Structures are given as C-alpha cells and as structure tokens.
Amino acid sequence: MDRSPAGDGIVRVGVLGCGNVGAALVALLGERRDAIAARTGLRLEVARVAVRSLARERPVVLGPDVLTRDTAAVVDAPDIDVVVEVIGGIEPARELSLAALKGGKPLVTANKELLANHGSELFAAADAAGVDLLFEAAVAGAIPILRPLRESLAGEDISRVMGIVNGTTNFILTRMSEQGSGYAEALAEAQSLGFAERDPAADVEGFDAGSKAAILASIAFGARVVAGDVHHEGIAGITAADIAFADRLGYAIKLLAVAERTPGPDGDEIGVRVHPAMVPLAHPLANVRDTFNAVFVEGRSVGELMFYGRGAGGRPTASAVLGDLVDAATNLCRGTHATVGALAKARIRPIDEVVSSYYLNLDVEDRPGVLRAIAEVVERHGVSIRSMEQQGLGEEARLIFITHQAREADVQATLADLRDLDVIHHVGSVLRVVGDDA
Numbered sequence: 001m002d003r004s005p006a007g008d009g010i011v012r013v014g015v016l017g018c019g020n021v022g023a024a025l026v027a028l029l030g031e032r033r034d035a036i037a038a039r040t041g042l043r044l045e046v047a048r049v050a051v052r053s054l055a056r057e058r059p060v061v062l063g064p065d066v067l068t069r070d071t072a073a074v075v076d077a078p079d080i081d082v083v084v085e086v087i088g089g090i091e092p093a094r095e096l097s098l099a100a101l102k103g104g105k106p107l108v109t110a111n112k113e114l115l116a117n118h119g120s121e122l123f124a125a126a127d128a129a130g131v132d133l134l135f136e137a138a139v140a141g142a143i144p145i146l147r148p149l150r151e152s153l154a155g156e157d158i159s160r161v162m163g164i165v166n167g168t169t170n171f172i173l174t175r176m177s178e179q180g181s182g183y184a185e186a187l188a189e190a191q192s193l194g195f196a197e198r199d200p201a202a203d204v205e206g207f208d209a210g211s212k213a214a215i216l217a218s219i220a221f222g223a224r225v226v227a228g229d230v231h232h233e234g235i236a237g238i239t240a241a242d243i244a245f246a247d248r249l250g251y252a253i254k255l256l257a258v259a260e261r262t263p264g265p266d267g268d269e270i271g272v273r274v275h276p277a278m279v280p281l282a283h284p285l286a287n288v289r290d291t292f293n294a295v296f297v298e299g300r301s302v303g304e305l306m307f308y309g310r311g312a313g314g315r316p317t318a319s320a321v322l323g324d325l326v327d328a329a330t331n332l333c334r335g336t337h338a339t340v341g342a343l344a345k346a347r348i349r350p351i352d353e354v355v356s357s358y359y360l361n362l363d364v365e366d367r368p369g370v371l372r373a374i375a376e377v378v379e380r381h382g383v384s385i386r387s388m389e390q391q392g393l394g395e396e397a398r399l400i401f402i403t404h405q406a407r408e409a410d411v412q413a414t415l416a417d418l419r420d421l422d423v424i425h426h427v428g429s430v431l432r433v434v435g436d437d438a
Helices: 020-040 093-102 112-129 146-152 167-179 183-192 207-221 240-249 314-334 370-380 408-419
Strands: 010-016 043-050 082-085 107-109 158-164 251-264 267-280 292-299 303-310 355-365 385-393 396-403 424-433
Touching (some): 010 020, 093 112, 107 112, 107 314, 146 207, 158 207, 167 251, 167 292, 207 251, 240 251, 240 396, 240 424, 355 408, 370 396, 370 408, 408 424
Parallel strands (some): 010 043, 010 082
Antiparallel strands (some): 158 251, 355 396
C-alpha cells in the first residue's frame, strides 16, 4: 500500500518542534536520506516544521515553505504522511498527537511525560486508526530498549527492569564519586556544561526518571502504569560522605528506576520506584559513568540482559527518533502497523511492601548502652542487621549499618522509633541496596 502523495516512494514528514532534538533530527535525516532510501526504497522528506517563533535562529536551515507556526499545517494537512512530535510537555502535545493519529497519520514521539500520563489513550487511538505510535526515544535516548521489550522479549517472563535512565543525575553522582565533589558543586558543573537545566528539579528529584520507569513497566509487563504510580526520591540528600562510605563497603550510589513484578495475594503486583540506591561494584550498573544510561532486564529464560549507551543529547535522541520514523514510513507504505497490545489494569504494589536491604547511618552519643538501645528498636520491628561499622566523631560516634532483606514499612517504623531515642542525635542517609540479595 503506497500512501505517499506522488506514489513515487516519497514520504513527507511533518515535525512538531525544532528545538535540540527536532533540529538534530532534521540535520540527521539530511545526512542519512540516501542511505535510508537505498535500504528501504523510501525517500523521507521534511515537508513542514511547526515552531513557536519563525525569527529564532536555528542550527539547521529551513525554507519559508517548510517553517510554520500553524500546527494544523502539520497534523491536518493531507500532504503530510508521518508526524514527529518533539515539542515535549502534555499540552498541546496530547491534543496534536491525538489529532494526527485520528487523522490516520503515524506518530513518532520522544515525549516521555505525555506517554507516562496519557499513553493508554494514545495507544488506543493508534490502534483504532491502524497506524504506528512509536516512541523509542522517550526512555533512554539512543539506546534501543523499548523495541526489544515490545518485540524480541514479547514472549519472555520478565521479572524486573531497572536502570540508570537520567544522565544528569548520573553525571552528578559520578563527579561526587570520582572527584569528591559535594552535591551543590557537582550540580553547578552539570549546569555549566549544559547537562542540567537552570531548574533541575525534574531530574534531581526523580520525576524525569519516574516517567521513563512508568513507560518501561507498561511495555515490559503489558500493564497500564502511569507516572502517578511511581514512587520518587531524589539525590539532593546524598553527601560526599555517603559516597565514600559506599565505596569503602564495595558499592556505588546510583539513581535507579526499578520496575518489578512480584506475586501478590490477588495476583501479580507491579512495583515501580525511582530512588538513589547502593549498587555492588561488581554489578554492571555500578560502572555506568557520566551522562551514559543503561537498562538491566531480568527474565526467567534469558537471564540478565543490559542495554547501554548515550541516554540524552540532541543527536543520540534524534537517532532513535529517526529509527522510529523509518519504521513508521515503511509500515505505512506496507499497510501495517506495530502495536503494544491491550494493556491490562495493573495492581500497583505500594512502596511499603518493597523488600530490600538498607544502608543507614546514625550520629549517636559515644557511651555505653547505645548499641543495646538501638538493637532493641531494630529487633522490635523485625529488622536484622547484617553489618555495622563505627567511626569516632569526638564526643559523638557515627554508626553505619547495612541490614538483611527487610520490608520497607518495617524499616520506616524502625527509623521513626530511632529518631525518638535521646542517644541518637541525627538519622542520616537511608539508602536501599539493590543487586545484593543478602
């Protein structure tokens, strides 16, 4: 089936947005157009690009017949075959994306926030119209992870997907680990290099990674998981001392997105969370540095798989968008489309039910009886200590504990009671230990 206007293998592309990713996509398509045509028999042409300002300078040259402020000229025009949405945010991206899909145009998007909040609505619209909705770039930049989950691993019993999916926080934690920088210093460097926004909250508080975790969980487990189902914790409380303690104990601290499927009383439950975690140095994720991303997949038959690469940046992200664009154009001309299938209603496991080992440090009075008082609280809540280290701090001491596997609710109850003890002056960092089942 040939849907191109001239019937000559030309596929006309409309792009919503021409920022960092949109401009990189236009440039990359120009560079790769001939190679794509040789492989697929299709010539992809950027026919129209909708932008907010026509006067703004851009790193790519676009003619006046291409640039427009009229989004309808992209989503509604009959001469546009495929739409690419790279404007970000929820509105007007949601309205424009639905209009494109309902108009029978395949949609390629890099919009994690939109998919994490309204993915089911968009998937349904795409299936009803019989066209593609592709979004590889929404989770980990250039890393191909969603297509393997949707296609190659469609028959696999996946139990857990976890990874480093935010380059900004990974850069900050790398600087803290390798250069001994404090959090504020490392964040300022990330901002100066363009890796962090002036307002870094979405990254450092875990919301960006949370959107990606929701998408990963939805595709990996075939269930409707939205951003609001994800538990978030950020990295602002991580100190250089925590990094040093972790390294001495054989761990690295990383901000992880974790999606797990576990048996529950009424069937399988899905737990999705984002938080800093201590990862054993022998684990592959511990060695992911700077702005790189990696996603670790665990399945019954395949065992363990890891996908690694550039997780952000204009050209890496544009590369993933272009891959989806080629697929969408090919499927359109063949009269077929990809689908994520029907997403089941998810039973979300609350964070209180998560089971993990924990790292915690306490500043306490340095006198007899302190350990006994702490042990009584810990024992009362059924939490077992695996290891303990003490450091002198003058008239105080710092106690560093790692627990055996324990339930989140029991650990939080323990911490609440510890804070009430007169001999404890301060409860410091509390970090989950991931990849260590002791």
